[in-house]
Structure formats: structure tokens, C-alpha cells
Amino acid sequence: MYSKSELVKILSDNDKENNKKIFELADKVRRENVGDEVHLRGLIEFSNICRCSCKYCGLRSPNTSIDRYRLDKNTIIELCEHAVEMGYKTIVLQSGEDAYYSADVLTEIIKEIKKLDVALTLSLGERSFEEYKAFKDAGADRYLIRIETTDKELYKKMHPNMSFENRVRCLLDIKKLGYEVGTGCLVGLPGQTVESLADDILFFKELDADMVGIGPFIPHPATPLKEAETGDFDLALKVMALTRIMLPDINIPATTAMETINPNGRIIALQSGANVVMPNVTSTQYRPKYEIYPNKICLNDNPDKCRGCIEGKIRSIGRVIGTDKGFHKRK
Ligand code: SAM
Ligand code: SF4
Ligand code: FES
Numbered sequence: 001m002y003s004k005s006e007l008v009k010i011l012s013d014n015d016k017e018n019n020k021k022i023f024e025l026a027d028k029v030r031r032e033n034v035g036d037e038v039h040l041r042g043l044i045e046f047s048n049i050c051r052c053s054c055k056y057c058g059l060r061s062p063n064t065s066i067d068r069y070r071l072d073k074n075t076i077i078e079l080c081e082h083a084v085e086m087g088y089k090t091i092v093l094q095s096g097e098d099a100y101y102s103a104d105v106l107t108e109i110i111k112e113i114k115k116l117d118v119a120l121t122l123s124l125g126e127r128s129f130e131e132y133k134a135f136k137d138a139g140a141d142r143y144l145i146r147i148e149t150t151d152k153e154l155y156k157k158m159h160p161n162m163s164f165e166n167r168v169r170c171l172l173d174i175k176k177l178g179y180e181v182g183t184g185c186l187v188g189l190p191g192q193t194v195e196s197l198a199d200d201i202l203f204f205k206e207l208d209a210d211m212v213g214i215g216p217f218i219p220h221p222a223t224p225l226k227e228a229e230t231g232d233f234d235l236a237l238k239v240m241a242l243t244r245i246m247l248p249d250i251n252i253p254a255t256t257a258m259e260t261i262n263p264n265g266r267i268i269a270l271q272s273g274a275n276v277v278m279p280n281v282t283s284t285q286y287r288p289k290y291e292i293y294p295n296k297i298c299l300n301d302n303p304d305k306c307r308g309c310i311e312g313k314i315r316s317i318g319r320v321i322g323t324d325k326g327f328h329k330r331k
Pocket of ligand 1: 095144185216292
């Protein structure tokens with residue numbers, strides 16, 4: 001286990017050979033602790049309507065240049081049924097912070113999905129304890145809400161009208177309610193330091209997260225950060241690799257953002273500590289509208305194409321597709 005100063009030293013090191021050793025170590029830790037299975041989670045982006053104004057995100061409410069949509073219950077269930085036919089054992093429901101999906105609306109959807117014998121992850125942003133409880137009681141298994149950054153000043157700058165304390169409160173509520181807890185951070189936000197990235201990793205450890213997703217920041221042209229630089233692939237990969245070394249048995253996705261800035265990004269991530277992929281199972285017509293950042297992969301593809309594509313890539317590196325629901329197995 002690394003101390004903060006060791007993490008900072010590794011994160012600051014630009015030596016290619018040293019970095020390669022970190023990626024190889026993370027790959028070894030992954031193999032020894034979670035094996036060669038890659039768990040697939042079918043991702044449904046069911047609403048791009050959001051009341052928040054996160055400075056980096058294309059779905060932020062002040063962005064009037066995107067065409068907003070929300071999927072109704074039947075459409076969501078149909079997408080889930082098709083995902084199950086394709087062999088998915090976990091569904092992830094993700095959206096902006098869209099109040100239309102009240103606890104009543106969502107619990108109905110959750111109960112229907114759970115009839116399909118799949119694990120269900122929610123990623124809908126900040127809600128009250130009571131709402132999280134209602135979703136859990138209805139059958140949701142996991143909740144994903146990234147802390148984004150543990151640098152409180154940077155958090156404040158990036159998230160107008162939101163608070164770091166409330167983000168942490170959400171994570172603690174989710175944990176208290178017995179969900180598997182997913183969190184993570186962005187790498188390369190303007191003004192972010194390697195010290196704060198080291199703190200992010202220590203935060204994941206302290207929280208005892210079950211899942212951690214890490215992705216590079218990608219500037220969106222319709223946001224205040226349009227002129228900012230894209231996050232560095234190797235640095236994001238190193239934060240992910242160090243997270244694997246520090247939390248050996250958790251689930252770590254090879255994120256879509258990694259592949260958006262590097263054509264082989266998900267495979268490189270799977271060989272540097274990751275053991276999960278979240279292929280998109282949203283219908284093609286909605287994909288370009290869920291533009292959290294530009295040039296997102298698979299925009300013109302359909303759920304079947306993505307499934308076949310990712311299976312082929314996983315097999316090509318000698319890994320196998322997970323056959324169960326892929327819960328966090330603590331060692
Ligand atoms: N609204 C929910 C939330 O914020 O937790 C879930 C959906 S949100 C689009 C999912 C994730 O997208 C966020 O946690 C954030 O890290 C990521 N994201 C948003 N804008 C991004 C950007 N420009 N580059 C990379 N990732 C981004
Ligand atoms: Fe909304 Fe999530 Fe985007 Fe923030 S990151 S603007 S909460 S969709
Ligand atoms: Fe969508 Fe490759 S995962 S086309």
C-alpha cells in the first residue's frame with residue numbers, strides 16, 4: 001500500500017519504463033484478485049435532461065444546443081429485455097439529474113427490471129436518503145456516483161450550486177443502505193494537481209468502495225471549459241492502475257472516455273488493472289444526444305454491434321466474459 005507521498009511521486013513520474021512497471025503490477029494484482037473474467041454491464045442512457053451545471057459536462061442545463069430526451073418506462077424495459085437476450089447480467093441506468101423520474105416512477109421501473117433476473121446499477125446523481133432507500137427497497141443493487149475530485153476548492157469551481165459535503169453524504173447514504181458503492185474521479189480537470197489525485201485514490205480506499213471508475217476529462221465545445229486541454233491518457237491510466245493496487249479486489253471499468261481519447265483505450269485499461277466494461281445498450285437514435293463530451297465512441301452503432309465488438313476485443317487479449325452478475329467479491 002502506498003502513502004500519499006509515494007502516490008504523488010509515482011503520479012509525477014514521466015519515465016515510460018517506470019510507468020510500464022506500475023501498469024504491469026496493476027495487471028498482476030488484477031489477475032491474482034479478480035481473475036481473467038471481464039464483467040459486462042449494459043448501459044442505458046435514459047435521459048439527458050439535467051438540472052445541474054457541472055462546468056465540464058455537455059448535458060449541463062445551460063447548454064441549449066442539445067436536443068433533450070427522456071425514455072418512458074416501456075422503452076427502458078424493452079432495452080433491458082434486449083440486453084438480457086444479448087447475455088448481459090447487469091443493467092446500468094444512467095441519466096442527468098432529471099426530477100421527472102420521481103421515486104414512484106423509478107421504483108416501478110426498477111421492479112420491472114428486477115423481474116429479468118439481472119443486477120441493477122443506478123447512476124442518477126444526488127438524491128435524498130429516502131429516495132435512495134426507495135430504490136434499494138425496489139431492488140436496485142448498486143449505485144454509481146463519482147466524487148469527481150476531492151479537492152474541495154476545485155469541486156466548488158466545477159460544480160455551481162452543488163456542494164462537496166452533499167456529494168459525500170450521498171455516498172455515505174448509499175453505503176448505509178447496503179448498495180454496492182461505485183465512485184470515481186475525472187483526471188485532467190483544469191487546475192487539478194497530482195496531490196489531489198493522490199487524495200482521490202486515498203478517498204476511494206477510505207470509503208471502501210466496491211467499484212471505481214476513472215476517466216480523462218474531455219472538453220466539450222458548449223461548456224465553459226471548451227478551451228481547456230484534454231486530460232492525459234497515461235495519467236488517467238496511472239490513477240486507475242494505482243487504484244487497483246490500493247483496492248485489489250474491487251471492480252474497475254475500462255471507461256468509454258479512455259477509448260474516446262485513445263483508439264485502444266479500453267483494452268489498454270483492461271491490461272492495466274480494469275476488469276469491467278460498460279457497453280452502450282441505448283438505441284442508436286439517442287446516442288448522439290447523450291453527448292457528455294465530444295467524439296464519444298459507438299455513436300452510430302447499435303447494441304448488438306457493441307456487444308459483438310467488445311467480446312471480440314476481450315477474447316483477443318486472452319480474457320473471458322464473466323458469466324455471473326459480477327458482484328464485488330471481497331477477499
Ligand atoms: N448525472 C449523473 C452524475 O453526474 O453522477 C450521472 C451521469 S454523468 C454524465 C456521468 C459522468 O460523466 C460524471 O460522473 C462525470 O465524471 C462524467 N463526465 C461528464 N462530463 C465529462 C467530460 N467532459 N469528460 C469526461 N467525463 C465527463
Ligand atoms: Fe448533470 Fe451529471 Fe452532467 Fe453534472 S455530470 S451536468 S450532474 S449529467
Ligand atoms: Fe460499440 Fe465497439 S463497443 S462499436
